[in-house]
Amino acid sequence: MVMFDFFKSLFRKEGSSATAKERLRLVLLSDHLSLAPHVVEALKSDLLAVLSRYVEIDAALADVTFEQREHEVAMLASVPILRLRDEAALALPDASLPEMDSPASPEAVPAGAVETTAEPVAKPAPSEPERSGANGSSSRRRRRRKAAKKGQVLALAAASSGPPAQGLPLASHP
Amino acid sequence: MALQELREVQPEPLVPPIARAAGRAIVITSGKGGVGKTTTTANVGAALAARGKDVVLVDADVGLRNLDIVLGLENRVRYHLLDVLEKKVELETALIRDKRNERLHLLAAAQSREKEDVDTDAMRALIDRLRAQFEFVLIDCPAGIEMGFKNAIAGAQHAIVVCTPEVAAVRDADRVVGLLPADWRPELIINRLRPALVNKGKMLSVEDVDAILRLPLLGVIADEPAVIVSTNRGEPLALDPSSKTGAAYRAIAARLAGEDVPLPVPRPEPRLLAKLGALFSRSAGGRA
Amino acid sequence: MSARRIVVTSGKGGVGKTTTTANLGATLARRGHRVVLVDTDIGLRKLDLVLGLEKRIVFDLVEVVEGRCQLRQALIRDKRFESLNVLPAAQTREKTAVSEEQMAQIIEELAATADYVLIDCPAGIEHGFRSAVAGAREAIVVTTPEVSAIRDADRVVGKLVQRNLPLRLIVNRIRPEMVKSGDMLSVDDVCGVLSLELLGMLPDDEEIIDATNRGEPLALDPSKRLAVLYEKIARRLDGEIVPFTSFEPPGLLNRFFAMWKAG
Numbered sequence: 001m002v003m004f005d006f007f008k009s010l011f012r013k014e015g016s017s018a019t020a021k022e023r024l025r026l027v028l029l030s031d032h033l034s035l036a037p038h039v040v041e042a043l044k045s046d047l048l049a050v051l052s053r054y055v056e057i058d059a060a061l062a063d064v065t066f067e068q069r070e071h072e073v074a075m076l077a078s079v080p081i082l083r084l085r086d087e088a089a090l091a092l093p094d095a096s097l098p099e100m101d102s103p104a105s106p107e108a109v110p111a112g113a114v115e116t117t118a119e120p121v122a123k124p125a126p127s128e129p130e131r132s133g134a135n136g137s138s139s140r141r142r143r144r145r146k147a148a149k150k151g152q153v154l155a156l157a158a159a160s161s162g163p164p165a166q167g168l169p170l171a172s173h174p
Numbered sequence: 175m176a177l178q179e180l181r182e183v184q185p186e187p188l189v190p191p192i193a194r195a196a197g198r199a200i201v202i203t204s205g206k207g208g209v210g211k212t213t214t215t216a217n218v219g220a221a222l223a224a225r226g227k228d229v230v231l232v233d234a235d236v237g238l239r240n241l242d243i244v245l246g247l248e249n250r251v252r253y254h255l256l257d258v259l260e261k262k263v264e265l266e267t268a269l270i271r272d273k274r275n276e277r278l279h280l281l282a283a284a285q286s287r288e289k290e291d292v293d294t295d296a297m298r299a300l301i302d303r304l305r306a307q308f309e310f311v312l313i314d315c316p317a318g319i320e321m322g323f324k325n326a327i328a329g330a331q332h333a334i335v336v337c338t339p340e341v342a343a344v345r346d347a348d349r350v351v352g353l354l355p356a357d358w359r360p361e362l363i364i365n366r367l368r369p370a371l372v373n374k375g376k377m378l379s380v381e382d383v384d385a386i387l388r389l390p391l392l393g394v395i396a397d398e399p400a401v402i403v404s405t406n407r408g409e410p411l412a413l414d415p416s417s418k419t420g421a422a423y424r425a426i427a428a429r430l431a432g433e434d435v436p437l438p439v440p441r442p443e444p445r446l447l448a449k450l451g452a453l454f455s456r457s458a459g460g461r462a
Numbered sequence: 463m464s465a466r467r468i469v470v471t472s473g474k475g476g477v478g479k480t481t482t483t484a485n486l487g488a489t490l491a492r493r494g495h496r497v498v499l500v501d502t503d504i505g506l507r508k509l510d511l512v513l514g515l516e517k518r519i520v521f522d523l524v525e526v527v528e529g530r531c532q533l534r535q536a537l538i539r540d541k542r543f544e545s546l547n548v549l550p551a552a553q554t555r556e557k558t559a560v561s562e563e564q565m566a567q568i569i570e571e572l573a574a575t576a577d578y579v580l581i582d583c584p585a586g587i588e589h590g591f592r593s594a595v596a597g598a599r600e601a602i603v604v605t606t607p608e609v610s611a612i613r614d615a616d617r618v619v620g621k622l623v624q625r626n627l628p629l630r631l632i633v634n635r636i637r638p639e640m641v642k643s644g645d646m647l648s649v650d651d652v653c654g655v656l657s658l659e660l661l662g663m664l665p666d667d668e669e670i671i672d673a674t675n676r677g678e679p680l681a682l683d684p685s686k687r688l689a690v691l692y693e694k695i696a697r698r699l700d701g702e703i704v705p706f707t708s709f710e711p712p713g714l715l716n717r718f719f720a721m722w723k724a725g
Binding site: 237243288318340402405406 | 585637
Binding site for chain 1: 609612613616617620641644645646647648651655
């Protein structure tokens with residue numbers, strides 16, 4: 001077996017197929033997303049609809065993109081929030097809706113999970129005047145940056161971790 | 175865009191070099207697919223950058239991009255060639271810096287567009303712009319001789335033809351040479367040579383290919399399974415000091431940079447190894 | 463009954479579309495089917511070369527489309543097989559010389575008197591691909607277990623799914639020793655990533671190079687390893703259930719040494 005090991009070691013690094021498989025998974029996910037703009041549009045519109053149940057948003061300035069990172073594909077959503085809805089107007093959350101509490105702990109985000117960066121939804125906390133849309137867009141940008149720095153993310157569960165589900169079920173082949 | 179601020183800090187904008195002669199724009203083409211154009215572009219680019227040259231690689235295979243994945247940069251692609259050509263984004267923003275060598279840059283192809291979307295004049299202008307900023311502009315040409323090919327050669331002044339020692343590849347290479355501008359003097363890289371097969375008369379030799387295509391020979395690369403591993407990992411072999419293929423690519427880069435490097439043709443492994451092998455397999459009882 | 467019309471495609475070039483079309487076509491013909499192979503790689507024709515028929519080309523696909531000859535005049539009958547015919551591509555024209563409608567019409571005409579029409583598709587996803595697919599009712603996607611090939615295959619699958627074509631996969635150029643050592647994706651990996659039904663798997667075999675050099679498809683010799691595998695694929699195409707057997711590298715250690723010897 002000595003000779004066998006000797007020659008095997010000449011391959012220097014082992015297991016590049018595992019690396020290849022993982023890289024392929026992410027790159028195909030990314031490719032599929034870029035090839036399915038209609039799905040992205042539908043996702044965006046559903047996302048905004050859900051957010052609108054809790055906060056009033058500026059849909060015209062909302063933006064949703066996907067970014068391929070080292071170990072995951074992430075969704076980045078930038079959604080300007082104008083104000084909280086009235087308590088009375090708030091629809092009670094369904095059991096089926098994910099908890100919208102923030103912040104989600106980073107460990108709870110599985111590899112490839114979708115992560116949204118948005119203004120944190122403050123629960124009964126009194127709405128601070130600065131958070132309303134009265135200020136200019138620059139203060140909104142500052143708030144977004146602050147939120148991002150604090151690592152406050154809303155983790156939306158998405159079936160984008162490893163096999164058998166191949167990433168988000170977008171443009172998947174039969 | 176507001177989202178810019180949420181992302182990592184963008185890399186430093188390129189500092190234009192102090193006035194120097196325009197760089198060389200070289201298209202790497204073949205006609206036949208799968209002979210190693212993309213691998214060659216990635217490795218020659220990496221080798222040139224390792225020699226201190228400022229290099230940009232342009233993936234012209236719109237719709238079927240692979241230069242990014244061969245370089246292991248697929249998760250850094252934010253913008254692509256068509257974004258730049260259609261002026262949706264600045265060139266500097268679209269250029270991706272290699273994670274290993276900051277002299278190496280990549281302009282990725284668009285995955286969700288078609289080759290017919292590329293405007294030839296805009297492509298030519300872009301290559302001219304890149305030549306002003308980089309010493310070497312290497313353009314990875316798609317397979318075929320249609321619009322993708324025509325756009326890839328627009329703006330280039332020189333071509334490297336990649337060919338494997340197989341009849342179909344040689345025929346396609348010959349066709350492609352005929353379609354390049356008449357005043358170009360394309361150079362040849364013979365890829366995936368298997369010296370043992372050549373010796374047995376089962377594969378065309380370097381001389382055979384040379385005699386048919388009659389192009390100046392830039393390099394000869396032997397077939398090596400390590401290439402597959404390198405693509406799996408996204409680590410060009412040109413950066414591996416112990417790789418034979420890497421050495422071949424480094425030699426090619428040296429020649430492109432003007433050095434006079436002798437051109438050894440790969441030979442089969444020495445007989446000793448074969449004898450050892452036969453000895454061992456006999457003593458092991460032919461165990462599979 | 464009209465023929466089965468199958469396009470053999472891949473996205474990436476050089477993964478074995480033409481070799482597969484030629485050998486599969488030859489095998490189907492040997493099994494008694496009437497087979498027509500169509501080379502749609504206008505400008506870079508290949509099928510004629512792989513089959514050793516390059517000296518017998520009189521007319522080509524473009525000339526048929528332009529009405530300068532009859533379809534049957536352009537067909538080359540391969541004398542080694544009872545019922546194998548080849549329609550070569552043009553060498554000095556461009557793919558735009560044939561429209562999707564024209565291609566579909568030719569395939570239709572060929573299908574009237576054949577059992578199988580196999581369409582050899584060029585690399586890429588542009589006009590050449592679209593034309594090749596235009597006349598097809600099924601597709602075989604060929605890939606190798608390499609990252610770029612799989613990515614391109616995925617792209618092509620997306621396009622084919624849009625056209626509602628039934629798809630099956632052939633994984634080509636497998637190196638079992640590299641799969642074993644974890645340096646190459648396995649067939650299962652590839653099928654999983656692409657989500658396709660497997661039609662066949664073929665090992666990397668240096669005999670292909672020699673066979674193409676001589677214009678003698680391996681399927682000619684039923685004792686050859688690859689010929690046996692093409693036979694299995696042909697049987698599956700015919701509807702038989704043929705189990706897949708994984709390759710054991712022929713004498714594992716010999717294979718290592720063979721690779722070294724090959725440089």
